[in-house]
Amino acid sequence: MSDLAQKLKNALPRAAAGLFWLAVWQLAAMAVGHGGLLLPSPVQTVAALSALLPTGAFWRRIGFTLARILLGFALAVAGGVALGAASARWRAVRVLAAPPLALARAMPVASFVILALLWVRSANLSVIVSFTQVLPVVYAGVCAGIADTDKELLEMARVYRLPVLRTLRYIRVPGAFPAFAESLSVAMGMCWKSGVSAEVIGLPDWSVGDALYRAKLTLATPDVFAWTLAIVALSALLSALARHGLTAAQKRLCGEVAA
Amino acid sequence: MSIRIRGLCKAFGAKQVLRGFALDIDGPLVLTGPSGCGKTTLLRIMMGLETADAGSVAGVGRVAAVFQTDRLCPQLTAAGNIALAGGDAAAAEKELRGLGFTDAELALPAARLSGGQRRRAALLRALLCPGAGTLLLDEPFTGMEAELAARAAAAIVRLAAGRDTVLVTHDAATAARLGWPVSAIL
Secondary structure, eight states, X not given: OOHHXXXXXXXXXXXXXXXXXXXXXXXXXXXXXXXXXXXXXXHHHHHHHHHHTTOHHHHHHHHHHHHHHHHHHHHHHHHHHHHHHHHHXXXXXXXXXXXXXXXXXXXXXXXXXXXXXXXXXXXXXXXXXXXXXXXXXXXXXXXXXXXXXXXXXXXXXXXTTOOHHHHIIIIIHHXXXXXXXXXXXXXXXHHHHHHHHHHHXXXXXXXXXXXXXXXXXXXXXXXXXXHHXXXXXXXXXXXXXXXXXXXXXXXXXXXXXXX | OOEEEEEEEEEETTEEEEEEEEEEEOSEEEEEOOTTSSHHHHHHHHHTSSOOSEEEEEOOOSEEEEOSSOOOOTTSBHHHHHHHTTOOHHHHHHHHHHTTOXXXXXXXXXXXXXXXXXXXXXXXXXXXXXXXXXXXXXXTTTTOOHHHHXXXXXXXXXXXXXXXXXXXXXXXXXXXXXXXXXXXXX
C-alpha cells in the first residue's frame, strides 16, 4: 500500500468522527432552536467567523493576544531553563524554588488573575498569567531532562576532559532535550488557554478575551462560538508549529536516536 | 617509573574489592584476573571516578580510556566520537577503515553501529586522543571476532607505544596476543 493510500486510510476514521460530531452539533442546535441564541449551529458559527475574518479589529485582537501570550511563554521558557539548570547545580535553589512553583501549579487561573489585577495593568495580564502557567511545566521538563542525561557519557566527558561547551552541546543538551521538548509541547497548549481565560476576567482593551466577553454580553452567541473557534484553531496551529520546530531541533541535536 | 600504586584498598559495603594492592607501571601492561577481582575498580580509581578507601596512586597522566561500556555519543558517527575527544577526524577515518569500517558504516551514527563496531570506535577514541599519557583499556576486545580482535591488538601495540597503558582482560589469549608483560590481580 502506498504512503498516500495509507495516510488516507488513517485519516478516514478521524474525518468520519469529525463529521459525526458536526452532525450531532447541527441536530442539537436545531432541537434547541431560538435562532441560535443558546446554541448556534455549525453553519451560523462559520458565518459569524466569516464576517469577523475580513475585519481589521479581528486581526488586531488576535495580534494583541498572541503577542502577549507568546511573550509570557518566551519569558517562562527562558526562566524555566535558567531555574532548572540552577536547581540541578545547587540544591538550595531547588529547595527555594519548590514552594512558589507548587503554588503556581495548584492555584486556579481565576484566583491568580484577580490577584494580578491588583498589581499590573489588565493589558499585561495575559503575559503574567501565561508566564506563571508555563514556568512550572518548563522547569519540571528541564529538571527531568537533566536527570535523564546519560551519567556514563558524563563520566566519559570528565575522564577525557572535554571542554564545557562540547559537553553541553554533545551530551547535556541532547540528553535533556526530549523531556524539555515534551514540556514545551504541553506548555504551549496551556499558555494559550490560560491567557485567554485571564483576558476574559481582566478584559484588556483589544484582546480576544474582551471580544469573547462582549459577544456574550450582547447575546451574540454565534460570535462567541466564532471567537472560540478562532482560539481553538490558533491553538492547534501554534501547537503544530511548536511540534514541527521541536522535532526539527531534536533531530538536529539528538540525531536519529530521538528523531 | 611512571605510575606507582601502593596499598590500594576499596570496599563496596561489606565486599572488599581491593586489599592493599600495589603495582608499578612503566609502559604497557596487561592486567588479568577473574571477574569481580577489582580490575575495573582499579581503573576507575586511576581515572579519578572512584576514591580509594586507603592507599595511593601517583603518576597518572592525562587519561584516555576504554570503559566497560562503549560510552559513545549515540548521535555522532564513530569518527565524530573520536573527534569529540580531540582526535584528528581524518586519522580517525583511516584507522577505522583499518579496523574494518566501510564507507556506509563510517556515515552511520553510533546508535546504529553493532556492538563490535562501537567497541572498535571506543578503542580508537582512546588510542587517538592527543596528549593522553595514560591509556586505560577495560576489556577492549569485547564483541570483536577473532580476526578483528587481532587487528585491534596490532593497532593498540602501534598507537599506544610510548605511553603508560593498562589493558585489563580476563582472557589469557588476549594477553598473549599483545606480547606485553602480564600482571595478575587476585
